[in-house]
Structures are given as C-alpha cells and as structure tokens.
Amino acid sequence: MKTPGFLILFVAASLVSGAKTTARDQSEAKDRSDLSGLSVATFASGCFWCVEAVYESVRGVHEAASGYAGGHTTDPTYEKVNTRRTGHAESVQVYYDPEVVTFAQLVEVYFCSQDPTQVNGQGPDMGSPYRSIIFYRTDEEKEIAANAKATLAASGKYDKPIAAEIMPFTAFHEAEAYHQDYEFNNPNNPYVRNVSIPRLNRFKKSCPLILK
Template structure:
C-alpha cells in the first residue's frame, strides 16, 4: 500500500512539474520579441490560425494580391511539430497558415479583416466542430505596427458584437510547414466529405461577404 501511495505521489509530482514546465515554455512564446520576416521579391508574409488549416488556406488563396498560402503549425513551444503531435494539444501549436502576398495589392490590415470576417470570432479553442487548442484562433504580429492594427480591429469588433473576441495575439516566432498531404487540400480533394460539408461552405460564406476582395475567375 505504501509503495502504491509513493508511486501515485511520484506520478502526480512529475505531472505537475511537466505541466508547469509546459506553461513556462508557452509563456515564453507569448512574451517573446516578435520576429519580422523580410520582403522577398517584393512579397510579404503574414501568419494566421483560425481552425482547420484546410479551410483557412482556401480562404486566403481566394484573395486578390495573395500569391500562395502554406499550411503549417505555429504558436507553440516545441520544435518540428507534426499533425499527430499538435492534435494532442500538448505542443502549444495551432494549425496555421503562411500567407505570401503583394503588399502593393493587398494590405496587412485587409488580411486581418479577412481573418475576422471568415470565422466565428467568439468561439474559443476551435471553429465549428473542430475543437481543441490546436484549432484556436491566433493572429501573429511581426512588429508593433501590426500589433496595433490587430488590437484596434479586435477591440472594435468586441464593441460591435458586445462580446469577447476569442483570437489570441502572439508575437511571430516561427512557422513550421505541415506535411505535404495537407497542402492545397481543398483544391486536391474536392469530394472529401469534410471539404464538401465544412470547407467549401465556409469559403462560400466568406466570398459572399467580401466579393470585392476575391480574385477573378476564382
């Protein structure tokens, strides 16, 4: 009996230490100095998490001025996260997208409008039936100017809806590209049941709200 009690105590102690370490690591991510990604060939990059990255990738790829969108993971404290690992919720990462865009055609401010306008901004830890910290909403800023744009829009939306807005605001640190089979998932798997029932309806709702932003023939 004594051995059992000792074993349970040891497990509990290890668990508490592990959680404390995880929280400490995640705190460091939230309080870190943002990393600014330089322009490359005149193109900028922005990072967003808003539920399933299959959905978010398709939404941003429909925007005029966006060249490419890549699915991946960001916002966590572990290195080289995988789909399986992020789904446990223990890595701190959320499914995210890297948006490569022409700032002369579409502004970061507009991309933030797209972000808030393409989701349920009040849902905590998920979108629709996709629930868990890996599906939480995060907007990543690379400098103080971007941070202020995000905070002002978040505050205005909270006032307009008279409720809390779920999106977290993180300094950008690193984006980990997801496995190849996640890239362009909606375009490559149009008959997938999730794509048919979740992704495409979400994209169409967004297009109806922002027709002026959509690429021609998209």
C-alpha cells in the same frame, strides 16, 4: 481538423478514392522560391485546410501554406499537434503583395471568415490546435490587429467576447505535403464538402470586393 464522425467518413472516402492525392500533394515540399520579395503574414483560425482556401481566394495573395505555429516544440507534426501537448495551432502562412492587399485587409479577411467568438475551436473542430491567433511581426502589425479586434468588439455585432489571441510571431513549421492545397486537391472529401467549401462560400458572400 476533423471530428470523430468526419474521421470515419474520411477513412471510408480514402479507401474508395485513394484519398484523391495528386503529384503536388505527394511532393516533398512546394517550391516557394518564386515568393521572394513578398510580404508574409500568419494566421490561425481553425482547420488549416479551410483557412488556406480562404486566403488563396484573396486578391494580392500569391500563396498560402498550411502549417503549425504558436507552440513550444521545434518539430511539430500533425499527429503531435493533435495530442494538444505542443502548444501549436494549425496555422496558415500568407505570402502577399502589399501593393495590392494590406496587412490590415488580411486581418479583416481573418475576422470575416470565421466565428471570431468561438474559443479553442472553429466550427466542428475543437481544442487548442484550432484556436484563433493573429501573429504579428512588427509593432505596427500588433497595433493593427489590436485595433481591429477592439473595433469588432465595440461594434455590437457579437454578444460574446472576441476570442482571437494576438501573439508575436516566432516560427512557422510547414505541414506535411499532403495537407497543402487540400481543399483544392480533395473536393469530394466529406469534410471538405461539408465544412471547408461552405466556409469558403460564406466568406466569399460576405467579402466579395476583396476576391481575385
């Protein structure tokens, strides 16, 4: 989620500000018991700090959690995923009310909030952990994702192929506590200021009608 240049800035900012952690960051895990009964969707499109913030701005989304999905290991961590040996991508699990926002609309948000033609990366974050994936849990979701991808490809909006993979969902491994709500908790972090917040603002400008 951070290029070497941003890593240097990140370390410097952490030394000055103590990484701006909060009690919510430091907790073992967020309590998600109040999310029972909601529908769940999982997406990967680059840094999960960015993607989490995008989906949490969407009407009908009750929570978005950062984590890892799409790989072959059962105990991924941030450090392990960044070796590019786990197969996992930084992903976000979205808990939403289908009476307010549909899976199809969440897929629209997915394509609207990134460069969908970028392969194995998003913005400054490069490599397989940052690749774009739409995970499906049902045949209906698979069809929705495939149709949305095909429609976008046929629209002529982009002169490159749409890079998003469409994969069956198998498991989501929630990331370390300090990654959760990272953009909200660390607004002065250099990466957040220069990458995450601008990406969120571009999305809000492009899709204002779906915002909370």
